[in-house]
Amino acid sequence: MIRFFERLQSIDRRVVFLFVAICVVLPFLFPFRLPVAVGRSTRGLFDEIEGLPEGSIVMLAGDYSPDGMPELQPMTLAVYRHCFSRNLRVISVCLWPEGPPLVEAAHQQVAAEYGKEYGVDYVNLGYTTGGPNAMVEMGTSIPGLFPRDFYLTPVEELPLMRKISNFADIAFLVSISAGTPGTREWVQQVQSRFDVPMGAGVTAVSAPNFYPYMESGQLLGLLGGMAGAAEYEILIEQPGTAARGMDAQSAVHLLIILFVVLGNISYLLSRRRESEA
Amino acid sequence: MNEVSLWTGFWPFTPERFAIWVGAILTLCIYSFLYRDNPFYKFAEHLLVGVSAGYWALIYWNANIVGQLLVPVLRGGVLLPLVPGVLGLLMFTRFFPRFAWISRYAIAFYVGGYAGLAIPSYMQARVLAQVHAAMAPTVSITAALLLIGLICSLLYFFFSREHKGVLGGASRIGIWFLMVGFGASFGYTVMARVSLLIGRMQFLFRDWLGLIR
Structure with missing residues (x-):
């Protein structure tokens, strides 16, 4: 021995x-299908989105790249599914150049499942440079910062975008982020500056850094890594790749x-x- | 398990299947490094760096130079973007030692602007809001643990007195709290790294080989 x-x-x-x-x-x-216990922070995000009135506009910031997909793409899919099942409308923005195609793939997959129409129920505004500066600029005018969407369509031609001026029109912000600029900057520049209710989904390696924001109420919900994504999939009763993983x-x-x-x-x-x- | 063979996963040979095969082969090339360094790994690594650099250069050119400078100035007749445009050009003076000092104007503008943007919001979001939350009077075991952990951890970093007596005891308790924090961080890091492996395995066994759903 x-x-x-x-x-x-x-x-x-x-x-x-x-x-x-x-x-x-x-x-x-x-598969041996171990049970997944849902944590308080995941429940917080679910409850916030669940409590939004029908037709409310949710902004999803997809600030990640393909290497974050195993953890973050299931979160994006689950949040879209939850929003579309509640008839919420979603606009997506990306401050990472690799983000828009990933967000668009999620959009297309979930919109097809729920029969949602581009431009009416959801919009992908694509990528813009500037990081924190862009976030602050959105407080003045979102269409001003994104004059065209991911498909280069002028945003004034999209019915959903005609209803959006700045953060005052956003009922809830979800930041799905793998680094900088990401959730930390959204909290600093948008949540604290414009008082936008906010939740987040982050990679597991960075999750411990964001729990203090959860405790202070700056984040109303937090998904940490694949476990957080799996918990959310369980909550919306649609187990996906995270739950299977x-x-x-x-x-x-x-x-x-x-x-x-x-x-x-x-x-x-x-x-x-x-x-x- | 699906009854799908390697061949049925390969056929019909659509562009999507071709992309999956390329991704799968490159994934295997990268993982071959786990055995030892080899030319397949080096090829995949260099390809990744080259493709990433090309992708980023194109995106930044289109988003920054075309989208925020050329289009507004040439098509919109807006002249304000010329200011950051010129400041950006000044950065290139660093290639000429005699004129390198000019680049400091661009750096000064950038640092000053960013500091003005970041410091107030940083103080609000990461200091004041956190201090406020830590000071909020709540009576619970969690709140008590938080208070003890916070004070003891801070005392561990108080170096103006020798760590003995009450201060020594408190700082030792602080070390325990810090160790628990580091342990939680390590656990999350393991989960993050394993998640990446799980993602690749899902890709190989589901998208490529079709062995799992």
Whole structure:
């Protein structure tokens, strides 16, 4: 037994990779569907959108790139599904250049499911430069900053955009973000400056930084990583890729806990042997 | 499991299928690095950097230069965008040591403008609102833990007195709170990295091979 723990000290890292790969792949082939408990922050975002009057306009800021898709695209899809199921209207903006095609893919997928019409029920305004400056500019005029949409159509030709001037016309803001400019800047420049009710979905690696905003009430709801996306999918009763990925997520976490425990036992045994010698 | 073979996942050979195959092969090239560095990995890495640079250059050219300078000035007759345009051009004086000092005007304008934009909102959102929330009187176990954790963690960073006695005890409690915080961050980081792997595996096994739904 002691020899086993000693050998663990010099195990090839590729063996660890192999175990991780097995733990990710097997749950997809043979799902065991562990329950997903819904947290308070996820429930907060759901309740806020659920409480909006029919026809309200939600702004979704999709500030992420393809590398954030596994965590953030399910959030975007789930928020669209929730909004469209409640007959809310959605306008999307992106301050990351890679964002508009990802948001548009989500738009098209969900709009087809709910029979929503572009320009009437939802609009993709595409990308604009400027980051925080652009956010502040939207407080003056959203059509001024986005004279054309993602398809280069003048926004005055879109019925939904005729109803929107600035943040005063936005009932709720959802920031789905993977970095800067992102949720932090939306809180600083828009929520605090224009008092827009706001929720967010962020990557897991950055989620701990945003819980203080949740506690202070600056964010009314927060989705943290794939787990947050899965919780939201459960709440809207439409499990998607995030919920399906949680089996693999849990399996890998258990594996890592096992490795941490084994590694520590191995380390302590080797230290004891050294002190005895 | 779907009864779909590799071949049926390949046929009919539409542009979408071609894109999926390219993505799958490049994904495998990247993951080959886990075994050891190799030419396939290097090829995929260089391709990613090149495509990203091209994509960003095009997007920024269209959004910044065309959208915010050329179109408003040449088509709209608006002259104000010429000011940031000229300031942007001044940055190129850095290539000529004799005139490099001129670029400081552009930098000064940018730093001053951004500071004016960011500092008040930063103070409001990240300092005042947070302090206000921390001071709000609430009676609960969570609030008590938050208060103890906050004070003890701050005391850990108080270096004007030796950490012994009451201060030493409080700072040790602060370390525990900090460790719990770091542990939570580490857990979230693991989840983020595993999520990326899960995303790629979903792509390979669902979109490429069609083995899962």
